[in-house]
Amino acid sequence: MNKTYTIRDLAGEFDVTTRTIRFYEEKGFLKPERQGTRRIYSPSDRTRLRLILRGKRLGLSLDESAEIVLMYGSPRNNRKQLEKLVARIGQKQVELRSQRQDLEFMLLDLRNAEDKCLHALREMTTRNGQQEKT
Amino acid sequence: MNKTYTIRDLAGEFDVTTRTIRFYEEKGFLKPERQGTRRIYSPSDRTRLRLILRGKRLGLSLDESAEIVLMYGSPRNNRKQLEKLVARIGQKQVELRSQRQDLEFMLLDLRNAEDKCLHALREMTTRNGQQEKT
DNA sequence: ATTTACGTTGACGTAAACGTAAGGTATACT
DNA sequence: AGTATACCTTACGTTTACGTCAACGTAAAT
Numbered sequence: 001m002n003k004t005y006t007i008r009d010l011a012g013e014f015d016v017t018t019r020t021i022r023f024y025e026e027k028g029f030l031k032p033e034r035q036g037t038r039r040i041y042s043p044s045d046r047t048r049l050r051l052i053l054r055g056k057r058l059g060l061s062l063d064e065s066a067e068i069v070l071m072y073g074s075p076r077n078n079r080k081q082l083e084k085l086v087a088r089i090g091q092k093q094v095e096l097r098s099q100r101q102d103l104e105f106m107l108l109d110l111r112n113a114e115d116k117c118l119h120a121l122r123e124m125t126t127r128n129g130q131q132e133k134t
Numbered sequence: 135m136n137k138t139y140t141i142r143d144l145a146g147e148f149d150v151t152t153r154t155i156r157f158y159e160e161k162g163f164l165k166p167e168r169q170g171t172r173r174i175y176s177p178s179d180r181t182r183l184r185l186i187l188r189g190k191r192l193g194l195s196l197d198e199s200a201e202i203v204l205m206y207g208s209p210r211n212n213r214k215q216l217e218k219l220v221a222r223i224g225q226k227q228v229e230l231r232s233q234r235q236d237l238e239f240m241l242l243d244l245r246n247a248e249d250k251c252l253h254a255l256r257e258m259t260t261r262n263g264q265q266e267k268t
Numbered sequence: 269a270t271t272t273a274c275g276t277t278g279a280c281g282t283a284a285a286c287g288t289a290a291g292g293t294a295t296a297c298t
Numbered sequence: 299a300g301t302a303t304a305c306c307t308t309a310c311g312t313t314t315a316c317g318t319c320a321a322c323g324t325a326a327a328t
Contacts, residue, residue, distance in 0.1 A: 006274085006275085007274095007275080008274070014259050016316095017316080017317080018274095018275090019315095019316065019317065019318085020316065022276095022277095023316060025316095036275095036323095036324085037276050037277085037323080037324095038276080038324095039276090040293060048301095051243075054141075054240060055240070055300080056193075056238050056315095057191055057233060058192075058193055058237055058240065059191070059193015059195070060193070061314075061315090062314075062315070062316095063314095068240070068244070071247050072243055072246075072247050074250065075250055075251050075254050079255065079258055082251050082254055082255050082258075083255070086248060086251045086252065086255070087245055088252065088285085090248070091243055091247075093241060093244050093245070096237060096240060096241050097241070098275090099191060099232070100238075100241075100286095102188050102191050102192055102236055103192055103230060103237065106188060106189070106192065106202070106230060107227060107230050107231070107234075109185075109206055110202070110205070110226055110230070110263070112206075113205050113209075113223055114220060114223045114227075116208065116209055117209050117219055117223065118220065120216055120221070121213065121216050121217070124213055124216075139305095140304085140305085141305075142304075151286080152305085153286065153288085154286065154287095155308095156306090157286060159287070161285095170293090170294075170305095170306095171294085171307085172304090172305060173305085173306090178273080178310050195284075195285095196284075196285070240284080254311085269324090269328100270327100270328090271326105271327085272325100272326090272328095273324100273325090273327095274313080274323105274325090274326105275323075275324075275325100276321100276322075276323070276324100277320105277321090277322085277323105278320090278321090278322105279318100279319090279320085280317105281316105281317075281318070281319095282316090282317070282318095283314100283316095283317100284313100284314085284315100285312100285313090285314095286311105286312085286313090287312075288309100288310090288312090289308105289309095289310090290307105290308085290309090290310105290313070291306100291308090292305105292307080292308105293305080293306070293307105294303100294305075294306095294316075295303085295304085296301100296304100297300105297303095298300085298302100
């Protein structure tokens with residue numbers, strides 16, 4: 001039972017428009033089967049889409065995101081291409097770890113800001129119950 | 135000794151163009167002093183810029199990024215605004231933690247892809263030393 | 269039979285985030 | 299004085315990533 005999906009199925013599941021999915025195909029990042037003119041998506045198409053969107057959520061450009069998804073594919077290249085691929089994968093990992101640092105720092109900053117706010121609120125409450133203006 | 139920076143100083147330090155910095159000002163996210171027509175940036179301007187760019191590296195839109203930077207500011211609002219701010223900070227934290235999940239998963243996927251490549255390379259080497267084509 | 273719902277291919281429109289001249293000013297060297 | 303350098307404003311151009319019609323096909327439901 002090889003499940004398939006319509007374009008609307010995927011659009012619904014991942015909360016994008018059908019236009020978006022067609023656009024990704026236009027760019028060559030998806031190649032669904034056709035039933036007449038209708039697009040029929042396989043589970044692996046679905047996975048591709050899911051991973052591309054994950055990349056986008058991380059702020060990658062569509063091209064970058066799709067490039068990374070291609071890296072996941074089984075490597076059936078010759079030695080030189082494999083070595084290049086390994087190098088690019090390594091580079092991406094470095095970038096993502098740096099991004100993780102940024103993210104952790106921003107989370108810290110947000111926690112600090114939160115604390116400051118909560119502290120200010122406590123001050124207001126203990127000092128003069130109902131004060132509304134500065 | 136309150137250090138100041140020219141637009142070029144900051145552009146150089148953060149590897150953006152002066153156009154970018156002026157654009158951020160145009161959008162209201164930076165308000166440097168002027169010496170005649172020249173822009174003079176304070177350390178706090180510099181920090182603002184740094185944080186905005188950090189947000190952008192995480193894939194936030196410029197508006198989102200600048201909004202978050204504003205959240206770091208000392209809260210001198212009334213109770214209602216403070217409560218709203220706390221709520222928004224909380225929301226951002228939720229989003230960032232979700233993004234962190236995405237990031238960890240992508241790093242895992244990349245490590246797996248890397249392993250597959252390295253394994254394939256080892257296979258090639260042990261089996262038939264110099265093979266180049268599939 | 270025709271409405272309703274979903275699908276298709278163009279093709280033009282748009283918002284964000286700058287890029288890229290063009291032309292003017294001020295200060296710094298030589 | 300002349301020129302180089304760095305800064306400025308104004309304004310139109312560009313890329314990315316879709317949005318938004320228009321005009322049409324098809325297939326199930328009423």
